[in-house]
Amino acid sequence: MQGEHLWQWGAGALAEAIRQRRVSAREAVESCLARIAQVNPVINALTEIQEQAALAAADKADQAVAAGGDLPPLHGVPATVKINVDQAGSATTNGVAPLVGLIASVDSPPVANWRDAGTIFLGRSNAPAFSCRWFTDNAPHGRTLNPWNPGLNVGGSSGGAAAATATGMSPLAHCNDLAGSARLPAAACGVYGLRPTVGRVPAFNATAKAERSLCLQFGSAQGVIARSVADIRLGLHSMARRDPRDPAWVPAPLEQPDDAAPVRVALFTGEGEHRPDSHTAAALRQAADTLADAGYEVVEAAPPRFIETAELWMALLSNDCRTPAARAAFSMGDADFLHSLELTAACVPEMSPADMLAALSARTGLLREWQLFLEAYPLLLMPTAWTAAFPVGHDIAGEREARELLVAHSPCTSTACVSVPALSIPFRPTGSPLPVGIQLVAGRFREGRILAAAEAMASRLPPVSPIDPVTA
Template sequence: MDNELWRWSAVDLAHAIATRAISSREAVQSSLDRIAQVNPSLNAIVEVLTDEAHAAADAADAAVKAGAELGPLHGVPVTTKVNVDQRGYATTNGVVEFRNVIATEDSPVVANFRKAGAIIVGRTNTPAFSHRWFTDNDLHGATYNPWSKRLTPGGSSGGAASAVAAGMGAIAHGNDFGGSIRYPAYACGVAGLRPTPGRIPAFNPSATSDRPITAQMMSVQGPLARTVADLRRALTAMAQPDMRDGNWMPVPLQGAALKRPIGVAIAPAPFGDEAPEVSAAVRTAGRWLADAGFAVKEITPPRLAEAADLWHRLVINEERRTLAPAIRKFGDSKSRYNLDCHIAYAPQLDGDEVLACFEQRLAIVRAWQLFQERYPIIILPVSAQLPFRFDQDQENETVVRALLDAQRPLLAVPALGFPSVVVPTGTAGNAPVGVQVIAGRFREDVCLAAAEVIEARGPNLTPIDPRE
């Protein structure tokens, strides 16, 4: 057996398992061995499912031998995040108080992984209440970035990104409300997909109430992986219907062909405060796309700053009503400080002002959709800065405000509801750097295709052995 199957992509593993070149048991054991080797220094996976993974792998191998119809991830090791329900395990969301909230049924994303034949090898860490771009909590401890313990692994899917970057699973499940897939992917040098809201079904059966309106509009489930092809394969698996989510939409994964040459708008410094390495990454991605025949122009999409500001106005004002009381009651000290800084960043609005924000949102979406008729692909920075220092959001108010400013290109996208793929472009010093590729609603196929062009020209950054 190849004892480094943990290095293989999900696409390659699924093919080799289906053709009996390798077994799922071998692939899963290689992943578990890798977890045992590197997870103690990273703490990306906070619950390793050894026995369950072995049993599921054996069942997957039996299905192959029986000639059964196989799913797109049949026998492939994956991870899930501790903020979604998985039957028999605690949905902790990184909160001490929730350590005994044991799920009695699977959430749609877990159920779809199982239907696709994936083998869940572990549960990944998240900050308390999944509310930081840093991954640490009093229940599970801190997760580290395999590139450097001095850098954040991102958040809230920091455990997912760290795990996949270090080779602990071929695909990691994450979720993204304000960048929680895209920022960890950026920080750890992997690829991440934020799909269109309504594309991948979501629901936690253990929840005592339904999600507030901004979460319904902006929060999504999605994959992180080491290759764009694996993101595409994971999307196929995760986007299957589940009637428990009233927002799921039956939209084909492949849309109509775009008229060529395909227009690409690149915005290397949309806010004027971007690090030079960040702007250079966007220009590099644009050059690679131009070399591939895309019609690339340096132009910023309309009303970008308004879109980013809209995220804070809508989300933070809703959090004042819903999430803030829970964090103040059950959160750890870091999550409470982070919350206070977020709330101070956005003005307090009354009901009429919040409704006016929704009206403003529609106008900005319209402007973007008209812009996308000419430029179906938009390349933006993920963040204005290289990956933040570990716990940078615990520093003084001036530092934290600058941190929040840096995330404006990240936040504009969920405010408007477009899909985005983060893809690495290289490194800057000891940190990875990359870009986000944005397309029209339900055009994940367009994002993925353009990201694949960028990926083909960039260096292969992961899997990576943990560094100090």
Template sequence: MAAAAIWQWSAVQTADALKAGEISSEEVVGAHVERMRAANPAINAVVIDLSGPALEAARAADRARAQGAELGALHGVPVTIKINIDVEGQANSNGVVALRDNIAPADSPVTANFKQAGAIILGLTNTPEFSLRGFTDNPLHGLTLNPWDNTVTCGGSSGGAAASIASGIGTIAHGNDIGGSLRCPAAFNGVATIKPTQGRIPAFNPSAAVERPMMAQLMSTQGPIAREVADVRLALEVMSRRDPRDTWWVPAPLVGPPPARPIKVAVAKLPSDMQTDPEVMALLGKGADHLADAGYEVSEVAPPDVSATWQLWCDLISTEISTLQAGQMRELGSPDFNHSLDGLLALATILDGEGYMKAIAHRSRLLREWLLFLESYPLVLAPVSVRRTPGVNADLGGDEAVRAFFWNDTRFVSAISLLGLPVAVAPVGLAGGHPVGVQVIGSRYREDLCLDAAAAIEARVGVLAHTLWAR
């Protein structure tokens, strides 16, 4: 059996080989540059090519190693960054034509942490306008396609990140998530991710003119996407390092105390009004079987009210957008963006000042209910989507299409965003040739338990990207 190409190596394997001197960073980055040039034109995932500076950085990394410098956890390892966080000297356009010259004066904490660990930025990945759609397309950089099938979406808003990593471009992709923007793309592209607890990974954009609204700050998280769960774990460790510019960052340990064994997993009972695809739901069942086979105690249980949790997410984020952001967004956004935004706002109750304050208070009640539930069941297994991957730009089919995607298909995704809880995603197989992923939800700062369960599923399913490459 032929040895895997360098671009197919995991991040862990790549980092280990570089530290052992078995390969140079220039060779590794060069292999990924070649892969990017071969694979990216068909999917348009990496929209800012930094291969020139990346190769220079790789040569500098090799010189540092030769001189005996202390090596970081990702020394010489190629990664990608989503275009909505700051990389010094690059435009943080957020997919908006009018922001194409919004040059970052300094690195965001995520970028700085990657660089401090020795990682090399290969390129910047695509996002929809204002990173606010679940479908990755914009007038500035165009449409990103799903490498499994160009008739279905790669998801959003971290669609470029997930499509690139599934295609073998880089070893780790940065993304972020306020309503499913890490989890849906990971599931639709057959790769793994972790949406960390709010406060785990520091975030801040030096290019930002104003601070984000309060609930956007509490619901938005940065996170890694990778082909293998071990790579997600490694990236989480690197990305989580302290940065004083984030006022919400928490110095929580990455590994918590061991829970009672066997660990109880609640397979979430679905609300009765959700329309599901039998093949997708069968794969969710297989995910539960894999956890049971790994020694988890698995049972079907109704978690706290996911529908009410989702609705509160929608009301709060839509109220903040309507009050503070919609004017500029509508002025700068394309007709497609405005059409999709209308569909989201149509699902919400836009709150007045009193209603907004009561809604924030109600969030605490819902979060308390979930935290108490997680005391009895430390993990919850839930779908990413209960139906198959939707078509390209399916949200442009009108308000009902937006409702179908956010309310019916991915209700368990955005609901958890409201709560700030950690969620891992692992692929569980293919439905109609398209990847299907599951969510593993945990209690605050227990990313370790979520990733352990995701790794147990991966050990039984395999790395789905290998199937893609073999086609």
């Protein structure tokens, strides 16, 4: 690592160097803050820079190192937190103007767990209003630009988290995923993005005025974005600790004895109009070959009722947004956000309460079928999205464009529907001007199996390094 700036280091490397007193937490934080000052004005990934609090926390971390004794796994490691979860002393703005003064008094569970693990928070990462748009743009904070191409979508809703990590503002980023919000930005920015099993990482916002809707409870997962699989693993282990505020948290083991054993992998290349573009197809083939080289048996197979699963989830989410409570909340959002919701809603059927109940019952059947499929094929390999990033504003261009997005993102919405874990892995096939995301999927609470396979792949691929954003 000689000659590198500390902002280029990964979370694990920083934690180890701080523990061994080869670098200080303050040096790590100052390096990342300097990178933020250089890059954030260009791409607008972070909405709030917590410089003084971060430096004070770094000094406290260095004092703990000097005192000796055991240190937590992320001691002194910088990270960012998405604007839709509570961080004590900071506003949970959710990307809407009326909430910019909503200051949290306590940390949400993922933030509390990372803080207990020694993480130092540098700032808040941008997201669209209520994190309900695949494009990271909102009225109070503005648009986050894709560091590879500012004319293309950075992804949503964790676009700020992915862009910050890709450009070296921090080695770790908190994110969450309801329909691809962690994986799609990770794919667009060329980093790793993990959606854990729902129930793996506890969630709760004390600033919320009501409990989350059923669809959010079934489908929203708190996750991690990083530049390496090792850092994804480190971030997940530290974030997944029990918090009694979330009754849905599950004490499932993070690792199992057979995680690293090569298994049969279902390679899904699409069906109907759900097919990869040329660069995505090339990345998918490269991913399959890499897994095969690592000893995995890769065979072509399609998950059960794939298109139906994706369409059911988007129908449930869209109708969830039609409730009076949701409409009242969403009215605080910006005009583009509301227009995006309208166009998406026009692409899915409107449901009565009885239809919603029937759809939720049907979802249970899909969960069962997918779980049985993932018994026969313990890993599923498919694109994160069927196509590369869309132009900025594509979701508000018209109903045809909204439909294109629903089709393109079906690998994320289908897996979210059945609440399984998935990791987006960055590839850069020959001739592709942009990174491409390929995701590994496994059965519920088998994140360890995904990470072991991803580590085997990563050992055969070039490492992911921070990039300088394209400013043209």
